[in-house]
Amino acid sequence: xxxxxxxxxxxxxxxxxxxxxxxxxxxxxDVNVLRTSSGEAVPIRLVTIEKGIDAWIDEYQPDAxxxxxxxxxxxxxxxxxxAQASGIxxxxxxxxxxxxxLHTPSEVKAAVSGSGRADKAQVGIMVAKLLRLDKPPKPxxxxxxxxxxxxxxxxxxxxxxxxxxVAKQKSAVAKQLARQKAGSK
Amino acid sequence: xxxxxxxxxxxxxxxxxxxxxxxxxxxxxDVNVLRTSSGEAVPIRLVTIEKGIDAWIDEYQPDAxxxxxxxxxxxxxxxxxxAQASGIxxxxxxxxxxxxxLHTPSEVKAAVSGSGRADKAQVGIMVAKLLRLDKPPKPxxxxxxxxxxxxxxxxxxxxxxxxxxVAKQKSAVAKQLARQKAGSK
Numbered sequence: 001x002x003x004x005x006x007x008x009x010x011x012x013x014x015x016x017x018x019x020x021x022x023x024x025x026x027x028x029x030d031v032n033v034l035r036t037s038s039g040e041a042v043p044i045r046l047v048t049i050e051k052g053i054d055a056w057i058d059e060y061q062p063d064a065x066x067x068x069x070x071x072x073x074x075x076x077x078x079x080x081x082x083a084q085a086s087g088i089x090x091x092x093x094x095x096x097x098x099x100x101x102l103h104t105p106s107e108v109k110a111a112v113s114g115s116g117r118a119d120k121a122q123v124g125i126m127v128a129k130l131l132r133l134d135k136p137p138k139p140x141x142x143x144x145x146x147x148x149x150x151x152x153x154x155x156x157x158x159x160x161x162x163x164x165x166v167a168k169q170k171s172a173v174a175k176q177l178a179r180q181k182a183g184s185k
Numbered sequence: 186x187x188x189x190x191x192x193x194x195x196x197x198x199x200x201x202x203x204x205x206x207x208x209x210x211x212x213x214x215d216v217n218v219l220r221t222s223s224g225e226a227v228p229i230r231l232v233t234i235e236k237g238i239d240a241w242i243d244e245y246q247p248d249a250x251x252x253x254x255x256x257x258x259x260x261x262x263x264x265x266x267x268a269q270a271s272g273i274x275x276x277x278x279x280x281x282x283x284x285x286x287l288h289t290p291s292e293v294k295a296a297v298s299g300s301g302r303a304d305k306a307q308v309g310i311m312v313a314k315l316l317r318l319d320k321p322p323k324p325x326x327x328x329x330x331x332x333x334x335x336x337x338x339x340x341x342x343x344x345x346x347x348x349x350x351v352a353k354q355k356s357a358v359a360k361q362l363a364r365q366k367a368g369s370k
Contacts, residue, residue, distance in 0.1 A: 095232045
């Protein structure tokens, strides 16, 4: 599966595309950081972000888009812009029918490094290791976007298997109930 | 001038179109509240909001879009969705080249009621009075969207005149300096 990870932000918006499956080596397809100037009006900056994400979705045709879940308790001065950029990323994917998943920073840190409290540097080192890169992608927004994509491949894949197992179980129970009902007639 | 006011929100997003000029009676063109279910995923809800705002911009061709400025200090449980919806409204306008203005709740209250601390009911009553409606539009999101549009017509118009005056003054000073420079040669 191919996943576009988006680390949303107004000033720097990380985008990373990773291809792979659980239990198999992962491959980085591309990584980039969209930048917009604080001297520009917010609506114009959001349009720049929209265009950048749209272009990558068109180019890389991801099976899913993973966006960092933004919390209201984050840094107040930037959280509004981050929330707006995350909304744009979600809409870019959802209006094409591409599934969107939100992962929290702790989930991402735990997935790639084994600890929900890993620092930026540790995340970067693990991303480089998992994607077999010479060094951590810079800036941190680039590493974070790739880490989101990796997290989604691992968690999303596991979640998909759980969902499939639950659906199978439900279907088996439904069939059994139907048989019992037919037998009692 | 015709202004689309947007009171952003994930569950209820108010939209109101008002036509008018400063010092002349204002006319309500249309008002509506987009609703999305909390049972749906946020990306899907944002797409619904995007489609609704896009449809109104296409239908009413506003000269400007006025969006409520969202603050991080607002209610934490809803502020992320509100910020995301406001980002969508901004992008819908900005990608068509329509100017976007943000007005704070206090600015809107002060503009329509004379007090930055007016309550929802007062705002509704003043909106009805200014637009010559029988009663305040319900729910409050509808009144708030219209109040945003009214605020923009009044403030935006004044701001445009100030900008024009400043530009004229600057141009006069520049011409004077150019003349002095020419004279000193």
